[in-house]
Amino acid sequence: xxxxxxxxxxxxxxxxxxxxxxxxxxxxxxxxxxxxxxxxxxxxxxxxxxxxxxxxxxxxxxxxxxxxxxxxxxxxxxxxxxxxxxxxxxxxxxxxxxxxxxxxxxxxxxxxxxxxxxxxxxxxxxxxxxxxxxxxxxxxxxxxxxxxxxxxxxxxxxxxxxxxxxxxxxxxxxxxxxxxxxxxxxxxxxxxxxxxxxxxxxxxxxxxxxxxxxxxxxxxxxxxxxxxxxxxxxxxxxxxxxxxxxxxxxxxxxxxxxxxxxxxxxxxxxxxxxxxxxxxxxxxxxxxxxxxxxxxxxxxxxxxxxxxxxxxxxxxxxxxxxxxxxxxxxxxxxxxxxxxxxxxxxxxxxxxxxxxxxxxxxxxxxxxxxxxxxxxxxxxxxxxxxxxxxxxxxxxxxxx
Amino acid sequence: xxxxxxxxxxxxxxxxxxxxxxxxxxxxxxxxxxxxxxxxxxxxxxxxxxxxxxxxxxxxxxxxxxxxxxxxxxxxxxxxxxxxxxxxxxxxxxxxxxxxxxxxxxxxxxxxxxxxxxxxxxxxxxxxxxxxxxxxxxxxxxxxxxxxxxxxxxxxxxxxxxxxxxxxxxxxxxxxxxxxxxxxxxxxxxxxxxxxxxxxxxxxxxxxxxxxxxxxxxxxxxxxxxxxxxxxxxxxxxxxxxxxxxxxxxxxxxxxxxxxxxxxxxxxxxxxxxxxxxxxxxxxxxxxxxxxxxxxxxxxxxxxxxxxxxxxxxxxxxxxxxxxxxxxxxxxxxxxxxxxxxxxxxxxxxxxxxxxxxxxxxxxxxxxxxxxxxxxxxxxx
Numbered sequence: 001x002x003x004x005x006x007x008x009x010x011x012x013x014x015x016x017x018x019x020x021x022x023x024x025x026x027x028x029x030x031x032x033x034x035x036x037x038x039x040x041x042x043x044x045x046x047x048x049x050x051x052x053x054x055x056x057x058x059x060x061x062x063x064x065x066x067x068x069x070x071x072x073x074x075x076x077x078x079x080x081x082x083x084x085x086x087x088x089x090x091x092x093x094x095x096x097x098x099x100x101x102x103x104x105x106x107x108x109x110x111x112x113x114x115x116x117x118x119x120x121x122x123x124x125x126x127x128x129x130x131x132x133x134x135x136x137x138x139x140x141x142x143x144x145x146x147x148x149x150x151x152x153x154x155x156x157x158x159x160x161x162x163x164x165x166x167x168x169x170x171x172x173x174x175x176x177x178x179x180x181x182x183x184x185x186x187x188x189x190x191x192x193x194x195x196x197x198x199x200x201x202x203x204x205x206x207x208x209x210x211x212x213x214x215x216x217x218x219x220x221x222x223x224x225x226x227x228x229x230x231x232x233x234x235x236x237x238x239x240x241x242x243x244x245x246x247x248x249x250x251x252x253x254x255x256x257x258x259x260x261x262x263x264x265x266x267x268x269x270x271x272x273x274x275x276x277x278x279x280x281x282x283x284x285x286x287x288x289x290x291x292x293x294x295x296x297x298x299x300x301x302x303x304x305x306x307x308x309x310x311x312x313x314x315x316x317x318x319x320x321x322x323x324x325x326x327x328x329x330x331x332x333x334x335x336x337x338x339x340x341x342x343x344x345x346x347x348x349x350x351x352x353x354x355x356x357x358x359x360x361x362x363x364x365x366x367x368x369x370x371x372x373x374x375x376x377x378x379x380x381x382x383x384x385x386x387x388x389x390x391x392x393x394x395x396x397x398x399x400x
Numbered sequence: 401x402x403x404x405x406x407x408x409x410x411x412x413x414x415x416x417x418x419x420x421x422x423x424x425x426x427x428x429x430x431x432x433x434x435x436x437x438x439x440x441x442x443x444x445x446x447x448x449x450x451x452x453x454x455x456x457x458x459x460x461x462x463x464x465x466x467x468x469x470x471x472x473x474x475x476x477x478x479x480x481x482x483x484x485x486x487x488x489x490x491x492x493x494x495x496x497x498x499x500x501x502x503x504x505x506x507x508x509x510x511x512x513x514x515x516x517x518x519x520x521x522x523x524x525x526x527x528x529x530x531x532x533x534x535x536x537x538x539x540x541x542x543x544x545x546x547x548x549x550x551x552x553x554x555x556x557x558x559x560x561x562x563x564x565x566x567x568x569x570x571x572x573x574x575x576x577x578x579x580x581x582x583x584x585x586x587x588x589x590x591x592x593x594x595x596x597x598x599x600x601x602x603x604x605x606x607x608x609x610x611x612x613x614x615x616x617x618x619x620x621x622x623x624x625x626x627x628x629x630x631x632x633x634x635x636x637x638x639x640x641x642x643x644x645x646x647x648x649x650x651x652x653x654x655x656x657x658x659x660x661x662x663x664x665x666x667x668x669x670x671x672x673x674x675x676x677x678x679x680x681x682x683x684x685x686x687x688x689x690x691x692x693x694x695x696x697x698x699x700x701x702x703x704x705x706x707x708x709x710x711x712x713x714x715x716x717x718x719x720x721x722x723x724x725x726x727x728x729x730x731x732x733x734x735x736x737x738x739x740x741x742x743x744x745x746x747x748x749x750x751x752x753x754x755x756x757x758x759x760x761x762x763x764x765x766x767x768x769x770x771x772x773x774x775x776x777x778x779x780x781x
Contacts, residue, residue, distance in 0.1 A: 134738050136668035164739050209742050210749035211602075216742075276533045276767060278577055286766045338727075341756075342764060345531045346556045349607065349757060351600040361599055361609060362528070362555070370602040374753060377734045378742050385738065387678055 005072070013076045016055075020084045023049050028087060037214055038087075040123070040170040046087050047120040057094045057118055064102055064110075065118050071309040075257075082257035092166070093117040093124040097175040099248055100192065100241045104233040113173075113194065127162040127176035127195070127219055128242075135388050137177070138186045138239065142221060144178035144193060146228065154228040156180070156193065158201075158221045164382070168204045168217040171197045176221075181236050192238035194230040201225075209378070211371035212353050246384070253322070253383060254329035256302045262336040263295055269343045269365040281343055294335055301328045320396035323389040330379035330386060337373040344369040403698060405474070412465070413474045415451055420482040426747045429483055433604045439562065444486055448517025454488075455515040457496055462508055463515045469639065473646040473701045480650020483747075483754055485605045487520055487559035493643045495521030497636040498567055498584065502624040510565075510586075522563035522589075523640075524554035524610050525633070532763040534569065534637060535630055536577050539612065541570035541585060548572070548622070550585065550593075550615040560608035561598040563589050568612070573627050582630040584623040591615055603754040631708060638715040639704055641762040645697040645722045648758040652690045652725060655733040655751045659683060662737050662748075679736055686732055689725040696721040713775040716768040723765035726755040 005013070025045040031038060050056035058074055060066030069077065081088070089095075098117050101109055116122040133140040142160025149155050158178055168174065174195050181189030197204070201224040207216045233241050270282035270291070281287050305325055341348050347362030348370045361367075380386045394400040405413070423443065432440045448454045456471040458464025465471065472493050479488060491514055499507040513519030530536035539552025550570055560566065566587045574581025587594065593615035596608040624632045660683060663674035673679055700718035703711055730752040734741035737748055759765070 129739065132667075134668060139668070208744040210744050210753065212744065274529055274531060276531055276770070278529075278533070278536065281531075284766075286770070342760070342766075345764075346526050346760070347528075348760065349556050349558075349601045349603075351602045355599065361597065370753075370756070373756070374602075374749070375742075377731065377752075378739075380735055381738055381742065385735075387676075390678075 005076075009072055009076060012073055013080065016077055016080045017083075019053065019055075020080055020086060023053075024084060024086055025049065029085070032085065032087060043087065043090055043167075043170070044120050044123075047089055050089065051119045056089055056120070057098065059095070060098065060118075061102065064114055075306070075309065078252070079257040079260075082261045085261065090123070090167070092126050092175075093120075093122070095248065095252070096126060096245050097124050097194075100175070100232055100245050103244065104192075104241055106229075108229070109194070109232060122172040123167070123170050125165050125168040125171035125174040125197070125219075127165060127174045129164045130161060131163055135385055137242075138190070140177055140179060140190070142176065142178045143182065144180050144191060144226070146180070149225070156191075156226045156228060156231070158193070158195070158224040158226055160221050162219040162221070163207070163216075165204075165217045165219045166215055168197070168219050169206065169214065171204075173197060174219070175232075177238055177242055180238075184236060187239040189236055190238040190242070191235050192232045192241040193226055194232060195221075195224065195226050196230075199224050199226065209375060211374040212351070213371070213375065215375075247322070254301055254305045254325040255333060256298065256305055256329070259298050259301075259329070259332050259336060262333070262340075263291065263298065265365075266291060266336065266339050266343060269340060272363065272365060273343050273345060287339075287343070290339060294332065294339065297328070297335075298332055301325070301332060304328070320392050323384075323392045323397075326383060327386045327389050333379050334376050337369070337376040341369045341373045405470075408465075409467075409470060409474055412453070412456065412467075412471060413478060416453060416475055416478040417481070419446065419451060420478060420484065424482045424484060426483070426750075429485075429604075433485065437562075438600065438604075438606045439485060444517050444520075447486065447488075448515065452515075454492055454517055457492065458500070458511050458515060462511050464511070469642065469701050469704045472639075472643050473697065476643045476646040477650040477653075477697075480647035480652075480754075481654050483604065483651070483750055487522065487562055489640060489643055489647070490523055490559040490563065491519070491521045494523045494636055494640050495519075495565070495567060497639045498586075498623050498632070501635060502584075502632055504586075504623050506586075506620065513564075519565060520559070520563045521565050521567055522557050522559040522608075524557045524560070524566045524568045525637070526555045526557075528553060528555045530555075532767045533577065534633055535579055535582055537569060537571045537582065538576060539568065539570040541572050541583055541617075543572070544616065547616060547618040548585070550587065550612040550617060552612050554610040554612075556601075556607050557596075557610045558601070558605055558607045560589070560596055560610055561606040565589060566594070566610065567623070569629065569633055570612075579630050581627045582633060583626050584629040584633060585617055585621045586623060587612075587615060587617055587621060591617070601757065603757040604750065634708070634712065637762055638711055641715050641719055642697065642700045642704055644758050644761050645693070645700060645718050648722045648726050648755060649690070649693050649697050651751045651755045651758070652693060652729045655729050655748065655755065656683070656686050656690050658748050658751070659686065659733045659736050662740070666738070673736070682732055682736065686729045689728050693722050693725045709775055713772055716763075716772040716775070719763060719768040720765050720772065723759045723768065726759040730755040 057065050058067040058069050062068045101113055130140050144156035144158045146156055174197055176193045176195050177190050178193050179189050180191040201222045203220040205218040206214050267282055271280050273281045275281040275284040344366035347366035350361045352367055453475055455464030456467050456475055460466040499511055510519055527538055541548040541550045566589055568585045568587050570583055571581050572583040593613040595611040598608045601607050663679055664672050666673050696718040700714045703714035733748055734752055740746055741748055
C-alpha cells in the first residue's frame with residue numbers, strides 16, 4: 001500500500017501545470033464562472049490547443065493519438081485541469097463516440113471520423129433519450145427502415161424524436177440509437193447510427209433549462225436518409241455499443257478534482273462573505289462544520305476512486321462499482337452548489353443573466369450561484385439517474 | 401385548542417383561490433413576468449377593488465376586513481400556490497405591520513392608500529455587509545433641523561421597482577452593530593436623492609439596489625421612537641417571516657401535488673413510475689415535510705401575538721422547519737420529474753426556484769437555528 005507520488009509523477013505534474021498556465025485561452029477564464037452561455041468557438045478554443053499538443057484524448061490507444069499515461073498520470077492531469085478551472089474537453093466526440101468507433105467500427109469509419117473528432121473539426125452530439133425513453137432507454141422508438149435508394153445504395157430512413165441532446169445546436173454529427181427491428185425484444189432491435197446533422201429532415205429545437213440557459217435540445221428527425229455504411233457494428237446489435245459507451249461514460253464521472261476546486265472556491269467565498277457576527281463566514285462554526293463534512297465525504301470518494309483506478313490498471317475494466325462513483329460524485333457536486341448559494345446570502349437572488357457587463361450587483365462570488373444550484377440538479381438525473389444507479393449496484397454488485 | 405378557520409376565513413381563501421385560478425394561471429403569469437414591468441397593474445387593482453384583500457389585516461374602521469395575521473397567512477398561502485409576484489408581503493404585511501404597531505401619526509391615511517391599491521411599500525433593510533443581522537447598519541439618518549438626512553446603500557430591496565414608498569432602517573446613533581440607535585423611516589421612492597438600480601430575481605420577481613444620497617426627510621418620516629426601532633423591526637420581520645412560511649407552504653403544496661400527478665402519468669419499464677416503492681417513499685417523505693410545515697406555520701402565526709422572546713422562538717422554529725422542507729420538497733420534486741423537471745417550460749421548476757428563495761428569506765436555516773438556540777439555551781433561567 002502506497003499513497004506517495006513518485007518523483008516522475010511530480011515532474012509530470014509540474015510539466016502539465018506549466019503547459020496549462022501558458023496555453024489556456026485568456027478569453028475563457030472569466031467567462032465560465034459568470035454562468036452565461038459559451039459560444040462554439042469558446043468550447044473549441046481549448047480543445048484545439050490540446051489537440052495540437054497531443055493531449056486531447058489521453059485514453060485513446062497510442063496509435064490513434066492517445067498519450068499512454070498511467071492512471072496516476074491521468075489522475076494528475078484531471079487534478080491540474082480542475083485546479084486551473086479549465087473547461088473540460090467536450091465528451092461526446094472524444095470520450096463517447098470515438099471509443100465505440102475504434103472498438104466496433106470499420107477501418108473506413110475510423111479513418112473518416114477519428115481524426116476530425118481528435119482535432120475538434122467535427123462537433124458531436126448524443127441522440128439517445130426520447131420523450132418516452134428516459135430511464136427506460138431501451139424502449140426507444142426512433143425508427144430506421146432500410147431501403148435501396150435511386151442511386152442503388154443502401155440507406156436507412158430515420159423518423160423520430162430525441163431529447164435532452166446536449167449542445168446539438170453546435171453539432172456537425174450525432175450518434176443515434178435507433179430501432180431497426182420493431183419485432184425483436186427491445187434491446188435486440190437497436191442499431192447505432194452516425195448521422196450528419198446537416199441531413200435534410202433534421203430539426204434542432206432549443207430547450208431552455210430552469211436557470212435560463214441553452215444546453216440541451218430536442219432533435220426531430222423526419223424522413224432522414226442515412227447511408228447504411230454510417231452504422232457502427234452490426235444491425236440490431238447497437239445495444240452492445242450503447243452499454244460499452246455507458247460504462248466508459250461513468251468512469252471519470254466522480255469529478256473529484258473539480259469538486260476539490262469547488263471546495264476551495266467555497267472557502268474563498270466564505271472568507272469574503274461576512275457572517276451574522278460580522279466576521280468571515282468561514283469562521284462560523286455551523287458553516288465550517290458543513291464544509292468539513294463535505295471535504296471528508298469528498299476524501300472518501302477520492303480514495304474509492306483511486307481504488308477503482310488501481311483495479312482497472314490491474315486489468316479489470318470499469319465495473320458496476322462505478323455506479324457508486326456516479327452517485328456520490330453527483331451528490332457532492334450538488335452539495336457544493338448548495339453551500340455556495342448559502343454562502344452568497346441575500347445576493348444570491350439577483351438574476352443577472354443576459355444583462356451584460358453593466359450588471360454588477362453584489363459581490364462577484366455571488367453572481368450565478370443560484371443558477372449553478374438550479375442547473376446542477378440535473379446531475380442526479382442524467383447519465384442514469386441515481387435511483388437507477390442504486391438499482392445497478394443492488395443487482396450487479398450485491399446480487400439482489 | 402382549535403385549528404378551524406372561521407366561515408369568513410374560508411371564504412377569503414376560496415375567493416382568492418378562484419380569482420388566481422382564473423386570472424393568474426401559470427401561462428398568464430409567465431406573460432406578465434415577461435413584460436418590462438414584470439406585472440399587470442390590473443391584478444393589484446382587482447386585489448384592491450374586487451376582492452378587498454389589501455385590507456385583510458386592517459380594522460374595519462380603517463376600511464379593512466378586520467382580520468390579522470391569520471388572514472395574511474391565508475392570502476400568502478394562496479399566493480404561494482400561484483407564484484404570485486405582487487407586493488402583498490412588502491405592502492400589507494410589512495408596511496401594514498409598521499403602521500399598525502408604531503402609533504405612527506399618518507398611519508390611517510397610508511393604510512387607506514394601501515387598501516385602495518394606491519400605496520405600495522418596499523422594505524429597505526438589508527445591507528451589503530450585513531447578511532441576516534438587521535441591526536448591522538451603515539445607512540445613517542443624521543438629524544437636520546427638525547428632519548433627517550439619509551445616506552446609504554440598501555441591498556436586494558424586493559419589490560422596490562413597484563413601490564411608491566420605501567420603509568428604511570437607518571442609524572440615528574450608536575455603532576454599526578449596536579442594538580441601540582436603530583430608527584425606521586418612510587421615504588417616498590420619488591424623493592430627491594433616492595437612486596435605484598432595478599433587476600429581476602431568479603424566482604421571477606423584481607428588486608433594486610437602493611442608494612440614498614443626501615435624502616432629506618421631515619420629522620414626520622420617522623416611525624416609532626428615534627433610536628429605539630430595533631424591537632419594532634424584529635417584530636415586523638417576524639410577522640413577514642411567518643407570512644413567508646405560509647407562502648412556502650403554498651408552493652410546497654404545488655410541488656408535492658405536481659410530483660404525485662407526474663409520477664402517476666409517467667410510464668417507464670411498462671408501468672407508472674409512481675408504482676416504484678423508492679419513489680413512493682420519497683413522495684411520502686415530501687408529504688411529511690409538507691404537513692409539518694403546515695403545522696409550524698399555524699403555530700408561528702398564532703404565536704405572533706406573544707411577547708418578543710416567545711414570538712421570536714416560534715418564528716425561528718417555523719423558519720427552520722420550512723427552510724429544510726423547501727429544500728427537500730423542492731429538490732425531490734425536480735428529481736422525480738426527471739429531465740422534465742429541468743425545463744423552464746414546466747411550472748415545477750419555477751416553484752422550486754421560489755421555494756429556494758424563501759429558504760433564505762429573512763434568514764437561513766442556520767441563522768434561525770442559532771436564534772432559537774440563543775432563546776432556548778442561553779438566556780438566564
